[in-house]
Amino acid sequence: MDAILIQILNGLDKGSAYALIALGLTLIFGTLGVVNFAHGALFMIGAFCAVTLQKILTLSVTTIDPERTDFLGNPMKVQTPYVENWFGPELGAAIIDWAVPLAILLAIPVMVLVGFVMERGLIKHFYKRPHADQILVTFGLAIVLQEVIKYFYGANPIPTPAPSAFKGSLDIGVWLGFDPYSIIYPYWRLVYFFFAGIIIAGVFAFLQFTTFGMVVRAGMADRETVGLLGIDIDKRFTLMFGLAAAVAGLAGVMYTPILSPNYHMGMDFLVLSFVVVVVGGMGSLPGAVLAGFLLGILQSFASMNEVKSLLPGIDQIIIYLVAIVILLTRPRGLMGRRGVMED
C-alpha cells in the first residue's frame, strides 16, 4: 500500500509539469487552431527567468576587508551582493534565498510579452496555412530560442536551489498511519503540485466565471458567430496566447529546483507534452490536465523495481505505449471533441 502511494506521489510533480504545459498547448490549439511546437521553448524560457533573477540578485560588489586575511596573508576580498547592502544582510540573504519563487513576478510579464510578440509577429501569419507549416515554423522558432538561450547561458545545467525553508522532505507516512520514513516526500515537490493545482484552477475559473472567459469559450466553439456579434475575438485570442505562454513559463520557473535548467529541457518536455495533449484529446482542456497527471503517475509506476523486473524496459516506453493504445482505440483521445483535427 505505501509503495503504491509513494509512486502516486512521485508521479505528481512530473504529472503537474506535463499538465501545465499540455494545458497551455491546448489553450493555443483550441483558441487559435495552431499546433505550437515552440511551447517547450516557452517552458524553458520560464525556467531561465528564474536563472536570470538569481543572477541579478547575486550581483555583488567586491570590497576589501582589512581585518581578515586570506591564506596568503593579503587583506581578504569580500563579495557582498548589492541586495544585502541595500536591505541589510538578513533581509538581503532571504531575498536571494527566495529567488525562485520571486522569479514568478519576473516571469509573468516576460512570458506574456514573449507570447504577444510571438503571436503578433509570427504565428498570426500562419492561421491560414496548413498545420504542417505551423508545426514547421514553430519547430524552427524552438530551435532558434533554444540556441539563443544556449548562447547566453552556456550548455551546462545551472543549479537553482529552492528556498532553504523548503529543503528536506516531509514524512507523509506518519500522517497516514504508516511507519515513519516509509513515505518521505521532498517539500518542494509538494509545493510544485499545489502550485500547479492553483494555476490550473485559476485558468479554469478564469474561463468559466469571467465575461472575458465566456467570450473566449464562445470563440473556441464558433469563432465566426462571435465575430459577427461585433466582438474583436482576435484580440482576445492574442491575450489567451499570452496567458498560455505565462502558464508554460510559470511551470518552468517552479520546476527549476527539481531539474537544473539547461537549454534543451524544453524539447525534452515538449515531445512528452504533445503525447499528453493527444492522449487527452486535442482541444480539450480537462483532457490535457487529466492525461498529464495520468501519464506522470503511470510513468512513476512503471519505474518501480517490481514492474521493471516483470517487464524490462517498460519504464522507458510506457507513455508512448499508452499513447499508441489510446490513439488506436479512442481516436479522439480521452476527452476529445468531435470534429477537431479530423480533416
Place this chain on the structure above:
Amino acid sequence: MLGLERKDTLLLIAVAFITLFAPIILNPFPAGSALAQFNAGYPDLMQRFVIFGIFAIGFNILFGLTGYLSFGHAAFLGIGSYSAVWMFKLLSMNVIPAILLSIVMAGLFALVIGFVSLRRSGIYFSILTLAFAQMSYNLAYSVLTPITNGETGLQLTLSDPRILDGDTGGGLPVTSLFGAEMRETTTLFIGPWSWDFSVGYYFCAVLMLLAFYLSVRIFRSPFGMMLRAVKSNQQRMNYTGLNTRPYTLAAFVISGMYAGLAGGLLAAMDPLAGADRMQWTASGEVVLMTILGGAGTLIGPVLGAGFIKYFENIFSKINDGILHQWFAFMPDGLENVMVALIHPFIGKGWHLTLGIMFMLVVIFLPGGLVEGAQRTGRMFRRRDRNADHVESDAARQRAAAE
C-alpha cells in the same frame, strides 16, 4: 531514355554528372589557400551528402507525395545501421549482404509501424510515428543492450565470428566491396589542387543515383499519381470507393526502406551504430532537409540534405580567428564589431543560423530552395518575354517541379 521523359532524363543526367564529379566540383579552391576551408570535397563529408540525400529522397516519397508528416523516420535509419553492423559481425565484411539486410529489416519495421500509424492522419499520425521512434530509441538504450550495446554503440570486435571471412590477421577488418576497401582513396594532384576519389563515396553515389532514378519513376507512375491524390483530398478518394491505405502503406514502407539503405550505408562507411541515430532530433533533421530543399520536388531533398550537411561541417568550423582574417581590411574597431556581430552564428552557433534559415524558408519560400531557384529564374526571364509567355512558362515549371 530509361522510361523517362526528356526533362527527367536531363535532370537525371545532371544529377549523375554532379555526383560523379563531386570530388572535383566540391573542391574549387586550391589546397592550402585561405578559402580551402570551404572545400567540401573530402570523402567523409561527400559520403554524408549522398547518404543523407538517399534518406531525404525516401522521406520525400512519403511526405512530399502523400503529405503524411512522419516525425519518426530516424528509427529506420537506426535499424538499418544496427542490421548492417550485425551483418559485419556475423557474416562478412562485404557491404552487399549488410546493406540488403538493412533494407529488409527497415522495410519490415516500416510495415509494422506504418500499418498501425496510418490508421490515423494529420497530427495524430505525426505523434504516432514519433511515439514509435522514441520507443525504439529508449529500448535501444536500455533493455535491448544485448543487441544494440546500449550507450557505447554497436562496434566490431576481434572475437566476432564473421563466418564467410577468413582470419583477418589480428587487426579489426574494414568494410569492403568484393575486396575493394571502402576507405581506399586515391588523391589526384593537379597544380595546387588536390582531389580525393574514394571507393566508399562512389559506392554510395551509385546507390544514390539508383535511389534517385527509382524516385523519379515513382513520381511519374500511376502509383505516384495516386499518392498525390491522397495528399490533395483523401476523403474524396475514399468516397469514390477506393481504399487508399494500401497505397499510403506502400509509400511508408518504401520510404522506410530508403531510410534503412541510408542507415546501412552509414554503417558501411564507418562500422558503428549508436542509438542517437534514432533520436527524434534526427527525425527532425530529415524533415528540415526535405522542407529546406523543397518537399514534393524531385531534386529538393537532395539539395536540402547537401545544404544542411555542408553547413554542419563547414560553417561550424569557422571560428573567430578566421573571421578576423576576413575582415582584416577594415579599421580595427569596425573589424571587432563585425566579428562580434557574426560570432553567435558560427562555430558552435551554427544551429542558430540553421534555425533562422529554416524559419525564413518556411515563411517566405514554402516550396524550399527549388521554389527560390524557380522564382529567380522567372525574374530573369520576365525581362525579355511578354507577360502571357511568362505565365504559361511558370505553369509548366510548376508542373515539372511537382
